[in-house]
Amino acid sequence: MRLSDIEPAYQAFVRDVIGRFGFDPATFHLELAAADEMFFKGILPGYERPGAAFYRYVESALRTHVVYRQLADHLGGFSGLDRVLDFGSGYGRLTRTLRHRMDAKRIWVSDIYGDAVAWQTTTFGVNGVVSAPDPDDFQATGKFSIVFAASVFSHFPDGLFQRWLARLQNLVRPDGLLAFSVHGVALAPEDVTIGPDGIGYARWSESETLDPGIYGMSYVTEDFVRRAVRETCGAKAAETLRCFPRALFEKQDLYVVGGSGQPLESLKVQATPVGGVNSFGRLDKPWMGWGVESNPGHQIVRADLFVGDVFAGFTAPTADNVATLQFFPGAPNMPVSWLFARVPGDGERLVRVELVSDTGLKAYAYGMDGVGEGRAAPRV
Numbered sequence: 001m002r003l004s005d006i007e008p009a010y011q012a013f014v015r016d017v018i019g020r021f022g023f024d025p026a027t028f029h030l031e032l033a034a035a036d037e038m039f040f041k042g043i044l045p046g047y048e049r050p051g052a053a054f055y056r057y058v059e060s061a062l063r064t065h066v067v068y069r070q071l072a073d074h075l076g077g078f079s080g081l082d083r084v085l086d087f088g089s090g091y092g093r094l095t096r097t098l099r100h101r102m103d104a105k106r107i108w109v110s111d112i113y114g115d116a117v118a119w120q121t122t123t124f125g126v127n128g129v130v131s132a133p134d135p136d137d138f139q140a141t142g143k144f145s146i147v148f149a150a151s152v153f154s155h156f157p158d159g160l161f162q163r164w165l166a167r168l169q170n171l172v173r174p175d176g177l178l179a180f181s182v183h184g185v186a187l188a189p190e191d192v193t194i195g196p197d198g199i200g201y202a203r204w205s206e207s208e209t210l211d212p213g214i215y216g217m218s219y220v221t222e223d224f225v226r227r228a229v230r231e232t233c234g235a236k237a238a239e240t241l242r243c244f245p246r247a248l249f250e251k252q253d254l255y256v257v258g259g260s261g262q263p264l265e266s267l268k269v270q271a272t273p274v275g276g277v278n279s280f281g282r283l284d285k286p287w288m289g290w291g292v293e294s295n296p297g298h299q300i301v302r303a304d305l306f307v308g309d310v311f312a313g314f315t316a317p318t319a320d321n322v323a324t325l326q327f328f329p330g331a332p333n334m335p336v337s338w339l340f341a342r343v344p345g346d347g348e349r350l351v352r353v354e355l356v357s358d359t360g361l362k363a364y365a366y367g368m369d370g371v372g373e374g375r376a377a378p379r380v
Contacts, residue, residue: 001039001054003030010051012350013366014058020364021062029096032057033119036091042206055366057093060249063272064150065097066361067247067254071146071179074267078102081145082176085110087131087168088152092120099124110140112210133214135160135167143173149180150248155215157201166232174261181252184245186330188219198224225255233257244269245332246294270295273363275338275355288339289365290324291317291355296332300363302356303338308349315340317355343367 003011015025032039032054039057047053072078078101086094089109098107104125111117117128129140147168153161165180172178185194194200198221203212222243230238240258247254247269258264275291291300299319305312317336324335336355343351355363 001032006051006054009368013055033091038090061093066272070269083144084146085144087149091116135163145176147178153180154183158199162228162232169233172259174259176259178257181248181254183219185219240264247271270359272361273357275363275365277365277367287343291336293333298359300336300355301358304354306352
């Protein structure tokens with residue numbers, strides 16, 4: 001799927017949000033591989049319009065990059081990084097952003113799907129190594145400044161979780177770090193039991209080809225993760241461990257482990273908020289939407305309305321959106337609602353709502369006359 005395959009309004013939303021996150025829409029890669037299960041099996045089914053799903057895919061890449069940039073900044077910025085490894089990289093959701101900040105020769109991608117690795121090496125010019133079901137068979141060598149595993153450990157069962165943790169930590173430079181995300185137990189479905197060790201596992205995922213015995217859906221407590229790090233990576237590594245709740249994809253907790261010479265006490269990671277339009281119509285009619293701030297203790301405090309690039313008003317969101325909360329079980333903050341009673345315009349210009357958090361970060365929600373980019377809540 002390419003940008004040109006989706007509706008013109010959504011093309012405009014995608015181009016605009018890319019620019020808002022500091023990238024050039026003209027050079028940002030906007031083709032999705034036909035074999036990308038994460039998009040076609042995981043994201044697309046949750047949206048009525050392909051354009052809305054395409055937008056959410058791109059937006060989630062940009063929001064993941066914000067988190068990654070903070071990890072890089074802790075190590076002195078992108079220019080100071082040696083090699084980096086994106087483990088479980090799929091078809092390059094994150095690579096689309098990294099290639100604009102680093103030389104492709106310093107970027108390594110890995111996935112259990114060899115076709116996904118080959119697609120990235122051909123498309124982006126990065127280095128690739130195919131993963132394996134067993135950590136002992138993983139052929140990556142050398143050391144990396146950042147080993148990043150987004151939405152990978154969230155699929156591992158007990159035992160394999162610890163073995164991959166040890167294998168990846170062994171690839172981290174002394175002055176580097178390992179970052180990985182998990183599902184907290186608040187996300188566990190009712191039919192998944194959390195065992196006494198602090199992990200529950202369901203034998204299903206968006207993948208139609210991977211063995212559910214080694215790739216399903218796992219839900220873990222913080223104590224489980226801390227014990228796993230201590231037992232597999234050692235007491236010194238466990239002392240560096242930091243947890244940033246809901247820092248990735250609105251729902252996944254991010255854990256960061258320092259290399260043998262990398263303290264993490266000063267590491268700060270904040271996720272951007274997310275939001276969307278869920279009730280819209282013609283211009284000059286009410287427009288309503290939602291927003292979620294996933295950083296504990298913070299909240300979306302302002303919604304600014306733009307028609308084209310012209311500021312058209314603001315409102316104070318209300319933290320009362322119980323309907324959206326059902327999509328974010330265990331969320332640290334109540335989702336907000338926002339409403340603009342009237343949106344001025346001529347029906348041709350893009351409408352953008354900027355949801356401003358007290359962290360200083362922003363979410364973007366888009367619409368055009370009769371067209372909105374969102375739904376009640378995202379699936380990313």
